[in-house]
Amino acid sequence: MESGAVHLPDDVSFAVLAAFPDKLPTADEAVAALGAEYGENAVREAAAEIKELADDDMLYTSAEVIPTPVYSSLMPVKAMCLHVAHDCNLRCGYCFASQGDYHGARGIMPPETGKKAIDFIAAASKGRKNIEIDFFGGEPTMAMRTVKETVAYARSIEKDSGKNFRFTITTNGLLLNDDNIDFINAEMSNVVLSLDGRRIVNDNMRKCVDGSGSYDIIVPKFKKLLEKRGSDKSYYLRGTFTRENLDFASDFEHIYGLGFDEISIEPVTATPDKPYALRDEDLPRIAEEYEKLTNIILKLRSEGKKVNFFHFMVDLDGGPCAVKRLKGCGAGNEYVAVAPDGSIYPCHQFVGMEEYRIGSLDEGIIRDDIRRVFAQSSIMSKPACKDCFAKYNCSGGCAAGNIFYGGGIDSPNTQACFMQKKRLECALVLKAAESGAHVEF
Amino acid sequence: MKRIKTISEGTLKKNRDNRGCGECQTSCQSACKTSCTVGNQKCENAK
Numbered sequence: 001m002e003s004g005a006v007h008l009p010d011d012v013s014f015a016v017l018a019a020f021p022d023k024l025p026t027a028d029e030a031v032a033a034l035g036a037e038y039g040e041n042a043v044r045e046a047a048a049e050i051k052e053l054a055d056d057d058m059l060y061t062s063a064e065v066i067p068t069p070v071y072s073s074l075m076p077v078k079a080m081c082l083h084v085a086h087d088c089n090l091r092c093g094y095c096f097a098s099q100g101d102y103h104g105a106r107g108i109m110p111p112e113t114g115k116k117a118i119d120f121i122a123a124a125s126k127g128r129k130n131i132e133i134d135f136f137g138g139e140p141t142m143a144m145r146t147v148k149e150t151v152a153y154a155r156s157i158e159k160d161s162g163k164n165f166r167f168t169i170t171t172n173g174l175l176l177n178d179d180n181i182d183f184i185n186a187e188m189s190n191v192v193l194s195l196d197g198r199r200i201v202n203d204n205m206r207k208c209v210d211g212s213g214s215y216d217i218i219v220p221k222f223k224k225l226l227e228k229r230g231s232d233k234s235y236y237l238r239g240t241f242t243r244e245n246l247d248f249a250s251d252f253e254h255i256y257g258l259g260f261d262e263i264s265i266e267p268v269t270a271t272p273d274k275p276y277a278l279r280d281e282d283l284p285r286i287a288e289e290y291e292k293l294t295n296i297i298l299k300l301r302s303e304g305k306k307v308n309f310f311h312f313m314v315d316l317d318g319g320p321c322a323v324k325r326l327k328g329c330g331a332g333n334e335y336v337a338v339a340p341d342g343s344i345y346p347c348h349q350f351v352g353m354e355e356y357r358i359g360s361l362d363e364g365i366i367r368d369d370i371r372r373v374f375a376q377s378s379i380m381s382k383p384a385c386k387d388c389f390a391k392y393n394c395s396g397g398c399a400a401g402n403i404f405y406g407g408g409i410d411s412p413n414t415q416a417c418f419m420q421k422k423r424l425e426c427a428l429v430l431k432a433a434e435s436g437a438h439v440e441f
Numbered sequence: 442m443k444r445i446k447t448i449s450e451g452t453l454k455k456n457r458d459n460r461g462c463g464e465c466q467t468s469c470q471s472a473c474k475t476s477c478t479v480g481n482q483k484c485e486n487a488k
Contacts, residue, residue: 004451013444042444049442058450079467130464130485166466269471313481316449320468320482323461325453328470328479335467349471392453393480398470424480428448435448 001389003061006316007053008432008439012038013046017059024051024060072376074333074368077124078131081337081348082117084109084146085138089174090214093205094242094276096269100138102339102352108143109340114150116361117338122161124365134168136337136348141175144183151187170194170238172206173218173225181225190234193222197239197251197265204244205276223259236310239265242276246285249293256300256307264310267419269401278415287422291441294426298433298440314393314427325379328395332358332374346374349400373409374399382410384417394420462486 009017015038016030025033030047031040038046053059086107088100100106118133125131133154135147147169154165169184170192176184184191195218196202203213222237229235237260241248248265255263267286270277278286293309300307319325329335332346339351342361350356359365377399385391396402397412397420406413432439464485 002453004449004453006448006451008446008448010444046444049445052442053445053447056450058447061453075463078463081469128463130466132467315481315483317452318484319452319480320465320484321461322453324465324468324482324484325479327461328468330467331469334463335469347469347471394470395468395479400471432448435446437446437448 001061001387001391002063003058004316004319004392005053005058005061006428006431007059008435008437010046012042013050016043016046016050024054027051072327072378072381074371074375075330076126076128077121077334077336077365078128079134079330079335080117080121080132081134081136081335082109082114082150083137083337083339083348083351084114084135084140084143084150086340087142088137088139088172089142089209090139090172091207091209091211093207094240094268094270094274096349097138097351104339104352107340109146111146111149113338113340113342113361114146115153116342118150118154118157118165120338120361120364122157122163125163129162129164130166131163132166132168134170136170139172139174140169141171141180144175144180148183168192172214173221174208174214176218176221176225181221181228185225185229185233188233190236191225191229192236192238192264193225193260194238194240195219195222195255196241197245197248198254201245201251202239205240205242219258226260234262236262236264238310239263240268241265242268242270243278243282244276246282246289249289249296252293252309253296261305261307262310263308267416280415283415283418286419290419290422290426294429295440297430301433311423312427312430314424314431316431322392325392325395327378328397329399331399332371346370347400349398349404377409382412384412388417388421390421390424393424 015034019033027044027047031043034043050059086101091099121131140147151167158165166189167187168190169188172194196206199215202215206214208214237255239251252263252265267278297307297309337345337348337351343357344359345351345356358367358370379385379391379396382396385396397416399409401413401416402411403409429439465482468479468482
């Protein structure tokens with residue numbers, strides 16, 4: 001766990017590791033415990049290989065302590081979720097943002113506010129070079145003038161300020177036309193396209209204002225965007241599953257069949273009182289569906305086809321540094337959200353909540369006390385993460401999710417935990433398959 | 442090795458000397474955006 005190494009043991013070596021989870025056994029200890037069941041020679045072979053890996057720091061690795069201030073101090077703000085539209089042209093049944101208005105007034109961010117946000121982050125990011133701006137809503141394409149002018153302004157100061165702006169956008173697709181598609185493909189390093197999968201599943205939740213389904217309008221537009229998008233830029237076809245489509249592997253197959261090979265299907269974010277909210281009793285079924293999805297991907301790849309499921313991607317031989325893995329998303333610290341009126345919040349999930357308002361573009365950040373709460377939350381401050389095999393890949397989960405659904409910023413949401421661990425398990429199975437091992441669920 | 446196949450040697454140990462330059466992508470883990478697996482993030486200093 002502490003090394004990040006991943007091994008595929010045979011039955012005997014697995015039994016030895018399971019019998020001695022905390023301490024490297026001697027060969028004699030292993031034989032005493034398991035020799036009768038597996039045979040002395042086999043157990044000695046397994047114990048010898050385990051010792052060799054332990055000597056190389058790839059098993060029984062001890063945790064090294066990184067000084068707390070390294071990962072829990074206030075950092076420069078270098079990523080921003082820019083809410084250019086608190087309005088939406090869809091009426092999705094599961095919308096966490098109250099149909100785009102975040103429980104406030106509907107509104108579009110003026111272009112001048114967008115430019116002010118660029119000035120803010122150019123200064124607040126201090127020595128950081130890479131700046132991320134995510135256009136979000138509501139539906140951000142309802143504010144394309146603001147999006148375009150904000151991007152143009154950022155590009156105009158990019159060189160002199162020594163910054164590298166990376167833009168992303170999340171869209172429901174309804175307003176995509178040739179002009180918007182060309183702009184997005186030219187300027188956005190990533191675009192997230194929202195579609196839930198099969199027509200009946202998508203239209204059950206993602207409805208137009210008149211109550212009709214959106215599938216037939218948006219799918220051709222998404223296909224066009226993809227056709228025109230360069231291969232050097234990322235995209236995700238992003239769906240949501242609820243307890244009304246726990247068979248979401250079928251939605252994955254449907255989306256793949258439409259011609260999209262970068263796919264993400266997310267569990268719905270909802271309070272437990274909602275009929276479509278995921279329940280604890282659904283978790284075994286969800287785990288089965290992730291396994292089914294893994295087998296589908298294994299089959300497609302065995303046929304030479306390219307396909308990625310966002311949550312099954314893990315970089316075992318690279319990935320971020322230990323500090324990043326300890327800190328996680330950086331919400332409220334390196335990352336903030338800005339509402340159309342210029343108010344600043346720790347992330348998009350807190351937008352509109354006065355108790356989490358940390359400042360504004362006019363006054364700057366005035367609540368470092370709130371920022372410190374986020375900055376000081378890490379794997380190390382979450383007791384539930386201490387012995388979790390997934391901790392260096394999930395960093396303790398979503399801060400907002402923990403606060404709203406887990407009971408506190410350092411109390412991981414147990415449903416999210418379960419799903420994250422299952423997804424990582426699936427990711428490791430795919431990695432094992434890539435290495436030539438015969439694995440499947 | 443005969444009984445254990447190593448899929449990855451892991452990078453956590455060697456990466457512990459890196460104290461975080463802060464240049465990598467912010468990894469929003471919220472499911473209402475695109476919940477990110479931190480372990481898939483790219484290091485900006487990776488060769």
